[in-house]
Amino acid sequence: MITLLRELWRSTREALVQLGRVFLFFLQLLAFTPAALMRMRLIVHQIFNAGALSLVIIMTCGLFVGMVLGLLGYDLLSRVGSEEVLGAGAALALTKQLGPVMTALLFAGRAGTALASEIGLMRATDQLSAMQMMAVDPVRRVVLPRFLGGVVAMPCLTAIFISIGIFGVQLVGIQQVGIDSGSFWSQMRSAVELDDIREGMVKGCVFGVACSLIAVYEGYNSLPTAEGVGRATTRTVVISSVATLLLNFMLTAFML
Amino acid sequence: MSDAPAPVGVGESGNLVEIRDLYYSVGRRPVFSGLNINMRRGRITAIMGPSGTGKTTLLRLMTGQIRPDRGTIIVDGLDLAGLNRAGLYGLRRRMGMLFQNGALLTDLDVFENVAFPLREHTDLPERLIRHIVLTKLHAVGLRGAAQMYPAELSGGMARRVALARAMVMDPDILIYDEPFAGLDPISLGVILRLIRQMNDALGITSIVVSHDVQELSTIADDSYLLSEGRVVASGSPEELHANTSEVVRQFMNGMADGPVPFHFPAPDYSAQLLARGERRRRRRI
Numbered sequence: 313m314i315t316l317l318r319e320l321w322r323s324t325r326e327a328l329v330q331l332g333r334v335f336l337f338f339l340q341l342l343a344f345t346p347a348a349l350m351r352m353r354l355i356v357h358q359i360f361n362a363g364a365l366s367l368v369i370i371m372t373c374g375l376f377v378g379m380v381l382g383l384l385g386y387d388l389l390s391r392v393g394s395e396e397v398l399g400a401g402a403a404l405a406l407t408k409q410l411g412p413v414m415t416a417l418l419f420a421g422r423a424g425t426a427l428a429s430e431i432g433l434m435r436a437t438d439q440l441s442a443m444q445m446m447a448v449d450p451v452r453r454v455v456l457p458r459f460l461g462g463v464v465a466m467p468c469l470t471a472i473f474i475s476i477g478i479f480g481v482q483l484v485g486i487q488q489v490g491i492d493s494g495s496f497w498s499q500m501r502s503a504v505e506l507d508d509i510r511e512g513m514v515k516g517c518v519f520g521v522a523c524s525l526i527a528v529y530e531g532y533n534s535l536p537t538a539e540g541v542g543r544a545t546t547r548t549v550v551i552s553s554v555a556t557l558l559l560n561f562m563l564t565a566f567m568l
Numbered sequence: 569m570s571d572a573p574a575p576v577g578v579g580e581s582g583n584l585v586e587i588r589d590l591y592y593s594v595g596r597r598p599v600f601s602g603l604n605i606n607m608r609r610g611r612i613t614a615i616m617g618p619s620g621t622g623k624t625t626l627l628r629l630m631t632g633q634i635r636p637d638r639g640t641i642i643v644d645g646l647d648l649a650g651l652n653r654a655g656l657y658g659l660r661r662r663m664g665m666l667f668q669n670g671a672l673l674t675d676l677d678v679f680e681n682v683a684f685p686l687r688e689h690t691d692l693p694e695r696l697i698r699h700i701v702l703t704k705l706h707a708v709g710l711r712g713a714a715q716m717y718p719a720e721l722s723g724g725m726a727r728r729v730a731l732a733r734a735m736v737m738d739p740d741i742l743i744y745d746e747p748f749a750g751l752d753p754i755s756l757g758v759i760l761r762l763i764r765q766m767n768d769a770l771g772i773t774s775i776v777v778s779h780d781v782q783e784l785s786t787i788a789d790d791s792y793l794l795s796e797g798r799v800v801a802s803g804s805p806e807e808l809h810a811n812t813s814e815v816v817r818q819f820m821n822g823m824a825d826g827p828v829p830f831h832f833p834a835p836d837y838s839a840q841l842l843a844r845g846e847r848r849r850r851r852r853i
Contacts, residue, residue: 433674434673434674437669437671437674438667438668438669438671439671439672439673439674441633441667441671442665442667442671442672442673442730443673444633444660445631445633445660445663445665445667446660446661446684446685446688446733446737447657447658447660447661447685447688447689448684448685448688448689449657453688
């Protein structure tokens with residue numbers, strides 16, 4: 313029992329130390345941000361990498377999630393004779409929960425792993441050391457533009473996911489099962505308020521910061537070996553996913 | 569064992585790099601125990617020694633990438649211990665370093681790799697940057713490869729591009745970490761010629777870390793041989809060849825066994841073979 317408690321204490325302490333390191337890394341990135349904004353070209357390039365290159369997977373998944381939501385919602389609502397509120401219910405679910413969370417999970421899997429492995433490989437192949445030897449700070453030149461690119465891309469991807477998801481819902485609701493188009497859209501317009509959209513976007517921004525931070529931190533601190541890079545990539549997906557779900561709960565509770 | 573003396577006849581002011589009583593350990597394993605080295609301005613200094621003697625570690629200490637446990641490293645009159653981050657980066661702007669694998673930035677083409685330090689540290693107009701980069705690439709014979717990416721280059725070509733990048737800021741010191749490792753004879757000859765030419769034409773100080781004795785002997789002005797964390801011999805390559813010390817002879821003549829043992833420290837061979845019940849460490853994957 314004592315051994316178990318000791319082990320638990322050790323794990324907790326290690327987790328807290330790690331959390332502290334991530335926070336310090338985040339502060340360092342924030343301190344460098346004003347100067348980094350002077351070099352927008354680097355950030356725009358990373359927005360393209362993290363955002364534009366994730367568009368296909370985000371749009372495809374958004375469409376299918378929306379269509380499934382439409383089918384399930386119709387099945388449920390038709391039992392109580394309220395099919396016309398499908399649009400409202402689906403839009404609220406997508407805007408407040410599914411959109412930000414699913415986008416963050418997909419972002420962690422596509423862009424997050426790419427960020428972590430790219431930075432990790434740069435470390436393993438001495439590219440970061442070479443930069444330091446050229447008197448160029450890799451945190452400012454490599455890590456920060458990627459972090460900011462992810463932070464900007466994530467809310468945009470969230471908005472796109474929600475929009476495509478709603479399109480998927482109407483494909484099923486209006487085109488397939490024949491819900492009246494007018495009541496579908498008017499119910500949605502009356503149910504979804506600006507606060508709901510704001511909640512979705514706030515979550516998108518927070519998840520963007522969290523997922524990008526975890527990805528660049530894991531990549532930058534990976535061991536300079538093939539195994540180290542692989543481990544950093546895996547950790548990025550796992551920690552980002554857990555952090556997203558945890559933050560989602562906290563934000564939902566806070567914004568209710 | 570005491571350190572061999574520094575090359576004779578060198579005044580303190582003639583040294584670009586001075587290492588005094590340097591101690592450095594990794595964990596409990598001492599890498600350097602009281603190392604003393606002088607590197608003279610405008611010369612090619614070779615740092616030689618068997619694998620694992622800490623040659624690359626010495627370069628990392630000299631460039632401030634890691635800090636020593638004790639001792640002093642003075643580069644161009646500046647004590648590295650007293651330099652903050654800005655001071656260290658300022659010093660590094662006057663250094664060029666050729667990494668073992670080239671360490672080219674893989675998302676940039678050859679031209680942009682060489683232009684990288686110029687773009688980061690200067691506000692030169694694009695035309696001038698292009699002129700400088702092409703001049704440096706021409707010097708290493710790779711002007712025609714300007715549009716290629718690092719993945720398309722051979723090992724020798726990558727190292728030549730890295731050399732062009734290292735000298736694009738016209739540094740005072742050029743540091744080469746194992747520049748000959750894994751090169752074919754032609755590429756090796758090219759790199760050797762370039763090191764000598766750069767040093768003579770630009771008047772820089774070159775520090776070459778390698779264990780390729782024959783190659784280094786043809787270009788080095790001064791040589792240091794490291795073993796077990798200390799300098800065991802120093803002087804011109806000819807002096808090292810004439811040295812009668814056993815460890816120097818073993819290294820210079822490439823003998824498999826000697827003061828530097830062939831076998832890594834291990835328990836008695838027969839006792840280990842006959843031992844029963846020792847847990848097998850093989851792990852199934």
